[in-house]
Amino acid sequence: MTRSIIINLLASVALLAGASxxxxxxxxxxxxxxPTLSVQTWDGQPFELAAHRGSWVVVNYWATWxxxxxKEMPDFSAFDQARDDVKVIGLAYExxxxxxxxxxxxxxxxxxxxxxxxxxxxPEDFEPxxxxxxxxxxxxxxxxxxRFMGPITSEMIAETITRVGATLxxxxxx
Numbered sequence: 001m002t003r004s005i006i007i008n009l010l011a012s013v014a015l016l017a018g019a020s021x022x023x024x025x026x027x028x029x030x031x032x033x034x035p036t037l038s039v040q041t042w043d044g045q046p047f048e049l050a051a052h053r054g055s056w057v058v059v060n061y062w063a064t065w066x067x068x069x070x071k072e073m074p075d076f077s078a079f080d081q082a083r084d085d086v087k088v089i090g091l092a093y094e095x096x097x098x099x100x101x102x103x104x105x106x107x108x109x110x111x112x113x114x115x116x117x118x119x120x121x122x123p124e125d126f127e128p129x130x131x132x133x134x135x136x137x138x139x140x141x142x143x144x145x146x147r148f149m150g151p152i153t154s155e156m157i158a159e160t161i162t163r164v165g166a167t168l169x170x171x172x173x174x
Contacts, residue, residue, distance in 0.1 A: 034142035035125030039091070039115040042101040047089055047113050049138065056086045056145075056161055057138040059126060061117070063094040064104050066132045068151035077110040079154035085140075086161070088112035093129055095119060137161070139168055 037049035037059065049057060060076060062069035073090075080088040089112060092101065096116055105114065122128045126136060127147075135152055137160055139145040145164045148156070 033125075033144060035123075035136075035138070035144060037089070037123050037125065039089075039117075039123065041113040041115050042092070042098050042105075045113065047115060049089075050142065052087045052138075053142050054140050056140060056157075056165075058086065058088040058157060059091065059136040059138060060088065061091045061093045061126075061129045061132060061134040063092060063132050064096060064101075065094070069133045070108060072133055072135075072151060072153075073108055073110050075154045077112060079157065080110075080112045086157075090114040091123070092116045093119070093122070093132060137164075139164065141168065 035049065037047070039047050041047055049059075058076060058080075060069075060072065062072070064070075076088050076090075079086060088110075090110065092114060094116075096104070098116070101114070101116060117123070127134075131149065133148075133151055135148040135157075136144055137146045137148070137157060145168075146160050
């Protein structure tokens with residue numbers, strides 16, 4: 001009995017070692033799936049994912065109370081500014097009004113647009129987060145390239161762009 005428990009435990013560890021907790025394929029998306037995303041930013045500007053075809057788009061779910069999310073924000077902001085081939089959109093996944101968001105962003109400024117997600121009607125083509133942060137990388141052709149669960153860095157995104165871009169033939173070099 002003890003031997004079978006140990007074997008099952010080792011098999012589970014081996015299975016988990018082969019899976020990355022931060023980087024996963026887009027869940028449930030069929031090959032070639034091109035999501036739509038049409039949101040209004042907290043300050044009233046429209047954001048259309050389709051308008052950014054030809055660029056890599058980082059779709060980042062976050063919240064003001066999420067410490068790992070706050071750590072990602074300056075890194076994503078610098079990445080957004082440094083790369084012409086990358087656009088970032090922040091989706092605040094919480095109940096917060098525009099004035100509170102304005103005050104928050106005054107303390108934590110970012111270079112990219114931020115939208116407040118309606119928790120009852122989140123964007124349909126992106127799986128609602130079960131935890132934060134949750135980040136999608138959309139390829140220049142509009143397909144979801146990767147989904148990252150948990151905190152990530154711009155370096156991880158750049159590595160993914162290089163790797164996935166090479167297979168897509170879509171550029172992808174940093």
